[in-house]
Amino acid sequence: MSQPHSTRRAFVAASGSVATAGILAATSAKAGSPARAALSVSLDQLKSDYDVVVVGSGYGGAVMAARLAAGRSLCVLERGREWSPGTFPSALLTVLAQFRGPINPLGLFDYRAGESLDVLSGSGLGGTSLINANVVIAPDREIFNRWPASIQQDVLQGRMDAWEERVRKVLSTDQVLESDGLRKHAFHRTTTLARSRGGADTSFQPLTLAVNLRRVDQRPNEHGVAQALCTHCGDCVTGCRVGAKNTLDVNYLPMARAAGAQIFSRVEVxxxxxxPDSRWRVHVVIRPDGGAAQHRHIIAASVVLAAGALGSTQILLRSRAQGLALSDALGTRFSANGDLLGLGYNTSVQTNVMGFGDGVAPAGERRVGPTITAAASYRNHPTLSQRYLIEEGAIPRALFDALRLGMPPLAGVFPTFPAAQRVARDLLYSRTDGALNHSMVYLGIGHDSAGGKVVLDSNGNARVLWPMIAQEPFVTRMRAEMERHAQTFAGRHVAPPRSGPMFGGALTTVHPLGGCPMADAADRGVVNANGQVFDPRGSSGSVYANLRVVDGSTAPTSIGVNPLLCIAALAERSAERFTS
Ligand SMILES: Cc1cc2nc3c(=O)[nH]c(=O)nc-3n(C[C@H](O)[C@H](O)[C@H](O)COP(=O)(O)OP(=O)(O)OC[C@H]3O[C@@H](n4cnc5c(N)ncnc54)[C@H](O)[C@@H]3O)c2cc1C
Ligand code: SF4
Known part of the structure; x- marks a missing residue:
């Protein structure tokens, strides 16, 4: 099913200023994925100085670029490359080949293994939106009690609601419906109700998603970018090959481009x-297509760091090592957002959690749905630190083989014949009736102590130290509840292998936060409520007025729900308060 020429012409015409840019190369693109004009421009166009340099193109960077570009010379510098929908990896080997590292600095997945905590984020134009699960959800207002006073005021006076609403609108959020008939959604509802009847204070919450579930089919969205409808393939976290995710390259970044921003991929700060004149010299490495990496610098009147929790912290730690005076709080208050992964393995019910990647989209009830569609909410607890969500998830196609073979030894022997038969079917590669497709993926999100510390390793790369994270109360609390969910239909809870002693005992977070925490003064934080970086040499509260951090690194606490909405809303706030 290829895109009709008339639609493609309409899309290119609607793209206005981007019409002259090349259509993104899509040599191995999935057939039928929408063609898109490139947002990023050639590295030859990089100028020697700008009014504003935005570093990173995730939620913080994309919002700031969209709001600040008009009337200023502004560039966005993104270390990763620009992706077109049909080219995301969907098999184990192609996914592994996209892990970022010294020999593949343009890889899509930035996986930093630590001694007790691993961190996964995205690298590419659009930041982690390219590989996230699209959940857009507001945090409990009590989290802000430990944030700067002016943010607390904005929360009390309803301004935070307004910024969140603005973000939801740009991201075009939607929800799956009961009538979509997704089995994993229904399974999670049933087990959540069973837990509630069993005495747990929980309720089922369908989640709002940044996914094109019904809006536009193979035509330009309101920002002139062609999108297709979600096929419910379940592969959101390895990148949407269909072009249905409302990632930042289909909304905020085209807004930035339309407002005059120059967007560059393959430029790492x-x-x-x-x-001496208070401007900034931004030291970069550029990686031209097929050419050798080159070191350059750019002069900026103002810099916005939006390179994510590890990225922005890393840049500031390196800058401090080169002599920049920064708060002693740099690197502190790193939070894993109380993330805990689990699997309810081999239940008696077919859940359809297995993504189908490039395969033909199964119709009707065999569809998977977006990676996450709903949560069991435990957010009624009077104590904030004890509130959490258990979201249901899907297994991307690329991981299926590794899990169908890896799970049986980890889960142990199943005493009933049907359960053992399902395990055998997985070993024989029978996909839909096997144990894995009778399982449920769990992502727990809650509150931790933000007790991690980000430091530089001997190569100057950020790593997280947090030896006691596995002892944090959220781990035991959520694990016990995941076990009970799994047992509702005779499943067995299995923790990710990496968290067992054989594989190092590390947890994994997909929601890294902190490192450049915000506070009212430099003795407690790295940035103020507007994201401006404290200059600790001045009086309390004095800042480098033209250096900001606007991304997940500034959260001084866990957020307790999926964080993108909070990060983007705070970026809207920072943009409103931008003065130089
Ligand atoms: C698998 C997965 C699923 C997730 N699901 C959800 C979800 O459903 N809902 C939700 O709310 N959150 C989700 N998240 C988390 C969410 O996507 C992040 O919290 C969010 O993207 C963070 O925004 P940010 O602006 O801080 O940074 P990012 O979005 O990570 O963007 C930072 C950008 O900076 C770039 N960068 C880094 N260093 C440099 C440098 N030195 N120079 C130039 N560029 C640099 C990076 O390549 C990246 O593009 C998920 C994350 C993952 C990994
Ligand atoms: S379920 Fe598939 S088609 Fe839908 S948003 Fe996710 S990756 Fe894209």
Missing amino acids: EWLERL
């Missing part, structure tokens, strides 16, 4: 140097 290494560190910042303050010049």
Whole structure:
């Protein structure tokens, strides 16, 4: 099913200023995925100085670029590459080949293995939106009690609601419906109700998603970018090959481009140097297509760091090592957002959690749905630190083989014949009736102590130290509840292998936060409520007025729900308060 020429022409015409840019190369693109004009421009167009340099193109960077570009010379520098929908990896080997590292600095998945905590984020134009699960959800207002006073005021006076609403609108959110008939959604509802009847204080919450479930089919969205409808393939976290995810490259980044921003991919910022005239020298590595990496610098009147929790912290740690005076709080208050992964393995009910990647989209009730569609909410608890969500998830196609073979030894022997038969079917590669497709993926999200510390390793890369994270109360609390969910239909809870002693005992977070925490003064934080970086040499509260951090690194606490809405809403706030 290829895109009709008339639709493609209409899309290119609607793209206005982007019409002259090349259509993104899609040599191995999935047939039928929408063609898109490139947002990023050639590296030859990189100028020597700008009014504003935005570093990173995730939620913080994309919002800031969209709101600040008009009337300023502004560029976005993104270390990863620009992706077109049909080219995301969907098999184990192609996914593994996209892990970022010294020999593949343009890889899509930035996986940093630590001693007790691994961190996964995205690298590419659009940041982690490219590989996230699209859940858009507002945090409990009590989290802000430990944030700067002016943010607390904005929350009390309803301004935070307004910024969140603005973000939801740009991201075009929607929800799956009961009538979509998704089995994993129904399964999670049933087990959540069973837990509630069993005495747990929980309720089922369908989640709002940044996914094109019904809006536009193979035609340009309101930002002139062609999108297709979600096929319910379940592969959101390895990148949407269909073009249905409302990632930042289909909304905020085209807004930035339309407002005049120059967007560059393959440009990695290494560190910042303050010049005598208070401007910034931004030291970068550029990686031209097929060419050798080159070191350059760019002068900026103002810099917005939006490179994510590890990225922005890394840039500031390196800048401090080169002499920039920064708060002692740099690197502190790193939070895993109380993330805990689990699997309810081999239940008696077919759940359809297995993504189908490039395969033909199964119709009707065999569809998977977006990676996450709903949560069991435990957010009624009077104590904030004890509130959490258990979201249901899907297994991307690329991981199926590894899990169908890896799970049986980890889960142990199943005493009933049907359960053992399902395990055998998985070993024989029977996909839909096997144990894995009778399982439920769980992502727990809650509150931790934000007790991690980000430091630089000997290569100057950020790593997280948090030896006691596995002892945090959220781990035991959520694990016990995941076990009970799994047992509702005779399943067995299995923790990810990496968290067992054989594989190092590390947890994994997909929601890294902190490292550049915000506070009212430099003795407690790295940035103020607007994201401006404290200058600890001045009086309490004095800042480098033209250096900001606007991304997940500024959260001084866990957020307790999926964080993208909070990060983007705070970026809307920072953009409103931008003065130089
Ligand atoms: C698998 C997965 C699923 C998730 N699901 C959800 C979800 O459903 N809902 C939700 O709310 N959150 C989800 N998240 C988390 C969410 O996507 C992140 O919290 C959010 O993207 C963070 O936004 P950010 O602006 O802080 O940074 P990011 O979005 O991570 O963007 C940072 C950008 O900066 C770039 N960068 C880094 N260093 C440099 C440098 N030195 N120079 C230039 N560029 C640099 C990176 O390549 C990246 O593009 C998920 C995350 C993962 C990994
Ligand atoms: S379920 Fe598939 S088609 Fe739908 S948003 Fe996710 S990856 Fe895209």
